[in-house]
Amino acid sequence: MRQELHGMPDRPSAAARVFVILMFAAFVAPFVPLVVASFSFRWHWPDLLPTRWLWNVRDETPFPVGWDYLLSPVSRLGSAFANTVAIGLVVAALALMTGVPAAYVLARYDFRAKGVAEFFLLLPIIVPQVSIGIGMLLLFMRVGLFRTYPGIVLAHLVPALPYAIRILTAMFQNLDPGYEEVARTLGADRLARLRHVTLPLIAAGLATAGLFAFLISTNIFLLTFLISGGRIATLPTMLFSHIGSGGPLDATTAGLVLIVSVPGLLFLFIADRITGSGLSLATAPAGSRAKEDR
Amino acid sequence: MTGRARRRIAILAGLAPAAVVLLALFVGPLVVALAHSLGHAPIYRVTEFPTLRYYAAILASSRFRVSLAYTFYYAIVPTLLSTIVGTLLALAMRRPVRGSRLLVFFFRLPVVVPYLVGAGMVVALFANGGLLARALFALDLIESTGDFPRILFSSGGWGIMLAYLFKQIPFTFVIVSSALAAEDVELEQVARTLGASPLRALWHVIVPRTIPAIISASLLVFAFNFQTYEIPYLLGATFPNTVPVEALRVFNLIDVRRRPEAMAYLIVITLFSGVVMFLYLRAYRKWERSKGRV
Amino acid sequence: MSSITLVGITKSYDGPAVIADLDLHVDTGTVFGLLGPSGCGKTTTLKMIAGLLEPDAGDIRFDGASVLALPPEKRRIGMVFQQPLLFPHLNVEQNVGFGLRMQGMRPRDARPRVRDCLAMVQLERFAERFPHQLSGGQQQRVALARAVVTDPVVLLLDEPLSNLDSRLREQMRQLIRGVQERLKITTIFVSHDQEEASELSDRMAVMFDGRLAQSGRPYDLFMRPESTAVARFLGSTNLLEGHVRAPGLLDTPIGPIAVSCAHGVEAGRTVTVSVRWEHLAIRPVSAGEPPNSFCGIVRDVVFGPTRIRYTVEINDVEIIVVAPTDLEYPRNEPVVVEIPARHVRLLQEAHASATLPG
Numbered sequence: 016m017r018q019e020l021h022g023m024p025d026r027p028s029a030a031a032r033v034f035v036i037l038m039f040a041a042f043v044a045p046f047v048p049l050v051v052a053s054f055s056f057r058w059h060w061p062d063l064l065p066t067r068w069l070w071n072v073r074d075e076t077p078f079p080v081g082w083d084y085l086l087s088p089v090s091r092l093g094s095a096f097a098n099t100v101a102i103g104l105v106v107a108a109l110a111l112m113t114g115v116p117a118a119y120v121l122a123r124y125d126f127r128a129k130g131v132a133e134f135f136l137l138l139p140i141i142v143p144q145v146s147i148g149i150g151m152l153l154l155f156m157r158v159g160l161f162r163t164y165p166g167i168v169l170a171h172l173v174p175a176l177p178y179a180i181r182i183l184t185a186m187f188q189n190l191d192p193g194y195e196e197v198a199r200t201l202g203a204d205r206l207a208r209l210r211h212v213t214l215p216l217i218a219a220g221l222a223t224a225g226l227f228a229f230l231i232s233t234n235i236f237l238l239t240f241l242i243s244g245g246r247i248a249t250l251p252t253m254l255f256s257h258i259g260s261g262g263p264l265d266a267t268t269a270g271l272v273l274i275v276s277v278p279g280l281l282f283l284f285i286a287d288r289i290t291g292s293g294l295s296l297a298t299a300p301a302g303s304r305a306k307e308d309r
Numbered sequence: 310m311t312g313r314a315r316r317r318i319a320i321l322a323g324l325a326p327a328a329v330v331l332l333a334l335f336v337g338p339l340v341v342a343l344a345h346s347l348g349h350a351p352i353y354r355v356t357e358f359p360t361l362r363y364y365a366a367i368l369a370s371s372r373f374r375v376s377l378a379y380t381f382y383y384a385i386v387p388t389l390l391s392t393i394v395g396t397l398l399a400l401a402m403r404r405p406v407r408g409s410r411l412l413v414f415f416f417r418l419p420v421v422v423p424y425l426v427g428a429g430m431v432v433a434l435f436a437n438g439g440l441l442a443r444a445l446f447a448l449d450l451i452e453s454t455g456d457f458p459r460i461l462f463s464s465g466g467w468g469i470m471l472a473y474l475f476k477q478i479p480f481t482f483v484i485v486s487s488a489l490a491a492e493d494v495e496l497e498q499v500a501r502t503l504g505a506s507p508l509r510a511l512w513h514v515i516v517p518r519t520i521p522a523i524i525s526a527s528l529l530v531f532a533f534n535f536q537t538y539e540i541p542y543l544l545g546a547t548f549p550n551t552v553p554v555e556a557l558r559v560f561n562l563i564d565v566r567r568r569p570e571a572m573a574y575l576i577v578i579t580l581f582s583g584v585v586m587f588l589y590l591r592a593y594r595k596w597e598r599s600k601g602r603v
Numbered sequence: 604m605s606s607i608t609l610v611g612i613t614k615s616y617d618g619p620a621v622i623a624d625l626d627l628h629v630d631t632g633t634v635f636g637l638l639g640p641s642g643c644g645k646t647t648t649l650k651m652i653a654g655l656l657e658p659d660a661g662d663i664r665f666d667g668a669s670v671l672a673l674p675p676e677k678r679r680i681g682m683v684f685q686q687p688l689l690f691p692h693l694n695v696e697q698n699v700g701f702g703l704r705m706q707g708m709r710p711r712d713a714r715p716r717v718r719d720c721l722a723m724v725q726l727e728r729f730a731e732r733f734p735h736q737l738s739g740g741q742q743q744r745v746a747l748a749r750a751v752v753t754d755p756v757v758l759l760l761d762e763p764l765s766n767l768d769s770r771l772r773e774q775m776r777q778l779i780r781g782v783q784e785r786l787k788i789t790t791i792f793v794s795h796d797q798e799e800a801s802e803l804s805d806r807m808a809v810m811f812d813g814r815l816a817q818s819g820r821p822y823d824l825f826m827r828p829e830s831t832a833v834a835r836f837l838g839s840t841n842l843l844e845g846h847v848r849a850p851g852l853l854d855t856p857i858g859p860i861a862v863s864c865a866h867g868v869e870a871g872r873t874v875t876v877s878v879r880w881e882h883l884a885i886r887p888v889s890a891g892e893p894p895n896s897f898c899g900i901v902r903d904v905v906f907g908p909t910r911i912r913y914t915v916e917i918n919d920v921e922i923i924v925v926a927p928t929d930l931e932y933p934r935n936e937p938v939v940v941e942i943p944a945r946h947v948r949l950l951q952e953a954h955a956s957a958t959l960p961g
Contacts, residue, residue, distance in 0.1 A: 191686070191688065196650075196675075196688075197688045197690075197749075199674070199704035200676070200681065201654065201750075202676045204702075211701070211704075295639060301745075
C-alpha cells in the first residue's frame with residue numbers, strides 16, 4: 016500500500032487511540048455476554064454470572080436446553096440455516112445472471128435513458144421495503160408464489176439486484192476495453208475473448224457481487240416474514256420470533272444471535288480472500304470513473 | 310445505420326432481464342399498494358376507486374401524525390450520530406498501525422450481520438434485567454430493576470436507536486474509510502509542504518474530498534431507518550411507534566376492509582421518504598455548487 | 604508481408620469527420636510513421652486498419668485485397684497499444700503465446716516460437732513472471748513480442764514509446780527496429796514525437812485534423828517542409844515572415860535576406876520562410892562580413908552533449924542557432940549569424956486551423 020511506502024511522520028494521537036479502543040469495545044464486546052448467556056442455564060437477577068451452566072444440567076432436564084436445544088432437530092435451526100443459505104445462493108446466482116448484462120450496458124454504452132435507468136436502480140434502495148413487501152404479498156397470493164421458496168427468492172432480488180448491478184457496473188468500468196481489443200488483434204473471436212480474457216479478468220468482481228447479493232439475502236427479514244407467511248423460516252425470521260418471546264439473557268436467543276452472525280462472518284473471510292484488502296466491504300465506488308476509450 | 314440499430318438492440322437486450330425483474334417485483338407491488346389505497350381492492354369488496362378517503366382518514370388521525378413524528382425522530386437522530394461518530398472513527402483509523410487490520414475486520418462485523426443481531430444485543434445489555442442493570446446493581450447504583458431507566462419498549466426509543474447505531478456507525482466507518490483510502494497520501498503531503506498543520510491538511514484537503522462518501526452513507530442510513538419494521542416493532546413501545554409498524558398493525562387487523570388504509574400509510578411514507586431524500590440531495594448539490602465544485 | 608493501401612477513408616463519431624478522405628500507401632516490408640498532434644486522428648486511422656473501428660466510407664486493402672469485411676481477429680495483424688495491456692492473469696509466456704493459442708496451438712508446441720520471440724526482445728529469463736512483476740519498459744517489450752509471435756502480415760504500433768522514459772525509449776526503439784528488420788514486416792506506427800518517427804520510419808507523414816499534410820522520407824519532411832504547419836510541428840527551425848522586395852530578396856524583421864527560393868513569387872507578397880537551426884552559422888564579430896550576415900546578442904546558451912544551442916536576439920527577433928561545440932559564446936556576447944541563401948525554404952501558407960506552437 017502507498018501509505019507504507021511514504022510513511023507519514025504523524026501517528027494517531029492519544030485521543031484518537033482512546034476513541035478507537037472505546038469504539039472497539041462498543042461494537043465487539045457485546046458479543047462476549049452473548050457467548051456467556053448462550054451457555055447459561057440459570058441466570059437470575061441480579062447475578063453478574065450464571066449460577067448454573069448448560070453442562071451442569073444436561074442430565075437433569077427431560078428435554079434439551081440451550082445449545083443442545085438449538086442443535087437438536089426440534090429447534091428447526093438446521094432447516095432455517097439451510098433455507099437461508101440456499102435462498103441466498105439462488106438469489107446470488109439470479110442477481111448475477113440478470114445483473115451482468117445490465118451492468119455491462121450501463122458501463123460501456125452512453126444512451127439517452129441512462130440517467131433514468133440509473134435512477135430506477137436506486138429506487139429499490141430508497142423506497143421503503145414495507146411498501147414493496149405488502150403489495151408483493153398481495154400480488155404473490157394471486158399468482159401462487161405466496162408461502163413458496165421461489166416467492167421468497169424473487170422478493171429478495173428486489174434489494175439484492177440493484178446492489179449487484181452497482182458493483183458489476185463499477186467492475187466493467189474499471190475493465191480496460193483495450194484488453195479485448197488486444198485479444199482481437201491476436202485472433203481471438205467473441206467466444207475466445209469471453210473465455211480467455213474477459214471472464215478471468217472479471218472473476219473477482221463477479222464473486223464480490225455474488226457475495227454481496229448473498230449477504231443481502233441472508234440479512235433480509237421483513238420481505239421473508241411477509242412472503243413466507245410463517246411457513247418457511249430463515250435465520251432472521253427465527254431470531255425475530257425468539258427475541259419477541261424470550262427474556263433479556265435467554266440462552267436460546269443468545270445462541271441464535273451468534274448463529275445468525277455466522278453467514279456475515281463467512282462473508283468477511285471470503286471477501287478478504289477475494290480482494291486481499293482490509294476494506295473490501297466498501298461498496299462500489301460511488302462516482303463512476305471516466306472512460307478512457309478513444 | 311445498421312450499426313446504430315445493432316447498438317440499440319444490444320442496449321435493450323442487456324437491460325431487459327434486470328428491468329423485467331424490477332418492473333414485476335418492484336413497480337408491480339407499488340402499483341398494487343397505490344390502487345388499494347385509492348380504493349380499488351375488489352378482494353376486500355372495496356370498489357370506490359378513485360377515492361382519497363383513506364388518505365384523508367389517516368392524515369386526519371392524530372395516531373398517524375404522532376407515528377410520523379416518531380418515524381422521523383427515530384430516523385434522524387441515529388443518522389446524525391452514526392454519521393458523526395463513524396466519520397470520526399474513520400479519520401482516527403486513517404493511518405494503518407499495528408493491529409489495525411484486525412480492528413477493521415471486527416468493525417466490519419456488525420455491518421454484515423442482520424439488524425436483528427443488534428436487537429438481540431441491545432436486549433441482553435439494556436433490558437431492565439439486562440447486564441447493564443446488573444452491573445449498576447453490583448455497584449450499588451440502583452436497588453431494583455425498576456430503578457433502571459426504561460431504554461426498551463418506551464417511546465424515547467433509545468433501544469431502537471442503539472440497535473441502529475450498532476450497525477450504522479460501523480457502516481459509515483467502512484464507507485468513509487474506503488473513500489479515505491482512495492485518497493492520495495501525497496496530496497496531504499503537498500498541503501503540509503505548503504504550511505498546513507496535520508489537522509488543517511486533514512480538514513482542508515482530505516475531508517472535503519470524502520464528503521460525497523459521507524453524504525451517500527448518511528442517505529443510505531436514513532433511508533433504512535425511515536422504513537424498517539423489525540427493530541421498532543421489537544424494541545419500541547406498542548404506541549407510539551413508527552409508521553411501518555402502524556401500517557402492518559392496521560393491515561393485520563381482523564377487519565380486512567381497513568387494509569386500504571394500511572396501503573395509504575405505505576404510500577404516504579414512501580412519498581415522505583422520497584421527498585426528504587430529494588431535498589437532502591438538492592441541498593447538498595446546492596452547497597457543492599456554491600463551492601464551485603460541480 | 605503485405606502492402607497496405609487506404610483509399611478515401613472517412614470516419615466520424617457522431618459529429619464532424621475525424622478522418623476525411625484519407626489516401627495512404629505503405630510498401631511491403633517498410634516502416635511508415637504517422638505523425639501528428641494528439642486528436643489529429645492518427646490512432647483512429649490505426650484502429651481502422653486493425654479493424655477495431657469501421658470506416659464510414661473508403662476501402663482498406665492488404666496487398667490490393669480489401670480487408671474491410673474481415674474482423675480484426677481475421678486480419679493477421681499484430682498491434683502494440685500505448686499501454687502494454689498485458690493480460691494480468693497470464694504470465695509472460697502465456698501472454699506471448701496467446702495468439703498461437705487462439706490458432707489452436709497447444710502451449711507445449713508454441714513454446715519454441717514463444718521463447719524465440721522473448722529472446723528477440725531480450726526477456727527470455729522472464730517467461731515465468733507475471734505482468735505486475737515487470738517494469739513498464741519490460742511490459743512494453745512483452746507486448747511487442749506478443750504482437751509478432753503469430754507472424755502477422757502487418758504490425759501496428761500506437762505510440763509504443765510514449766509511456767517510457769528517455770533511456771528506455773532509445774532501447775525500445777532499437778528493439779522495434781531490430782524486430783522489424785528481422786521479420787521484414789510491414790509496419791505502421793503513430794506518434795506525436797518527431798524524433799521517434801524520424802528514427803524509426805522509412806517513410807512518414809504528418810497529419811492534421813484527419814488529413815495528411817505532407818508525406819515522404821523523413822529527410823524530405825524535415826529538410827523540405829511544404830507548409831508553415833508542418834515546419835512548426837516538426838520544429839527545430841526558425842520561421843520568418845517577410846515581403847518579397849525583388850526576386851531573390853526578402854525584407855524580414857531581422858533585415859533583408861537574399862534567398863535562392865522565392866524567384867517565382869511576385870514582388871510585394873508576404874511569405875513565410877524556414878531556416879533550420881543547424882543550417883545557420885554563428886561566428887565572432889569581425890570586419891568584412893559575408894553576405895546575409897546579421898549582428899545580434901546571445902541571449903541564451905543551452906549545452907547539449909554534441910552541440911550547443913544559442914538563442915540570438917537580432918533586431919528584437921529571437922533566432923535559434925545550433926552550432927558545433929568547438930567554440931563557445933557566452934551570454935550577452937555580440938555575435939554574427941549567417942543565413943546561407945540556399946538553406947532558406949519558402950513555405951506555403953498554412954490553412955488556418957493547423958497552428959501549433961513551434
